[in-house]
Amino acid sequence: MEKSNTLKNAADVFMRESISERYSYNFEWLGRPIIQYPQDICALQELIWTVKPDLIIETGIAHGGSLIFSASMLALLEMSEAVLNGEMLDPSKPKRKVLGVDIDIRAHNRKAIEAHPMYPRIEMLEGSSISDEIFSKVKKVAANYSKILVVLDSNHTHEHVLSELKLYAPLVSVESYCVVFDTVVEDLSNDAFPDRPWGVGDNPKTAVWEYLKTHPEFEIDQAISDKILISVAPDGYLKRTAS
Template structure:
């Protein structure tokens, strides 16, 4: 066994240990519960733009992009643009690929800042609902013949995410991923979700993932990746395509 294989075997052993360690998993869930009211994900930027993601998940995305080598990364939900620019940066480093960002409301000040960013040359933005038929058709046309991965991070209700999964997951290449963000809503106390946003335990991305996996056997949850991260906004949300 060469040193690279030995190191990879050690990492696999580490991940197996984390999967089996229920105390560590429980502590991670407690940490997530306690940090959520503090808006921890809002504290980070990528190359000057707010990214509103956990650093752990962005490290996972880097691994996925390098492993899959997609021609296209599709993300629903743009907000301040940090995540779409992050994915564009990864593709820039790899020297190949494009990002499509879809958002129902790309605010003028965000659009201006995103378009002025040096990584915007690998980014195409589409304004409209991610589940609107015309938007879906446009994305499908742009994705034709390309190796794609998908990130769903817009409206987090069950109905909306399930519609997104049905619309965009089929675009994912075999061996690629559809990543459903904010599945952790299902695991949070109900009183966290009393504001204007309609998602809550029982009606959120994780319930949509469960429903989608019941009707589609092309994807499985990457439990090893989740175990490796421990801290993630997407528990059971890293869906790997195992059938073409």
């Protein structure tokens, strides 16, 4: 599909038109708004099933749909393993966990997340993802898990995402991923986000490019973008290939 310019051009037109119409706000996961494109949701599902992480760390919580999604994928992993091993699954004692970080977890969102059936495998931290206090708590949690996947989807400025990459990418296990969302900002016009502090030249994609200059242990998994075509994370699926 990456060789079809017609298809790629059609996908590009759809991305530009759909972003201006806030298309990603149409979707929920198990009852919570997820604010993602279905193609990226599907790509994440494939990664989680392949990597089988013990811990998923996410920066940016919003309405909690992404946390619920990740928790449900981890629940399915545990269920499938229990079936294959002939074991009884105890939902009250999950082995895998999702850790979410947000600078502002609004009360109504926290209440809805805490009331959700997937909440037993979710932990939330409120504060800046790049503050010393919050990251020390993240590292303390991460120390208890051996296979970690990271999703960065908070403040989308170059400086903030680069700081997140420097902190969180080293937590990613070899053969796992650091997924950086909204790299698509670099491919849009400067007036696409008039009310936000990021734009062309100052966004998650520029942060990814800068980080990769000095971190050869990560590489862009271009096959993912080539396959799904429609994505808010072009160049954002980073696979860790070495320690």
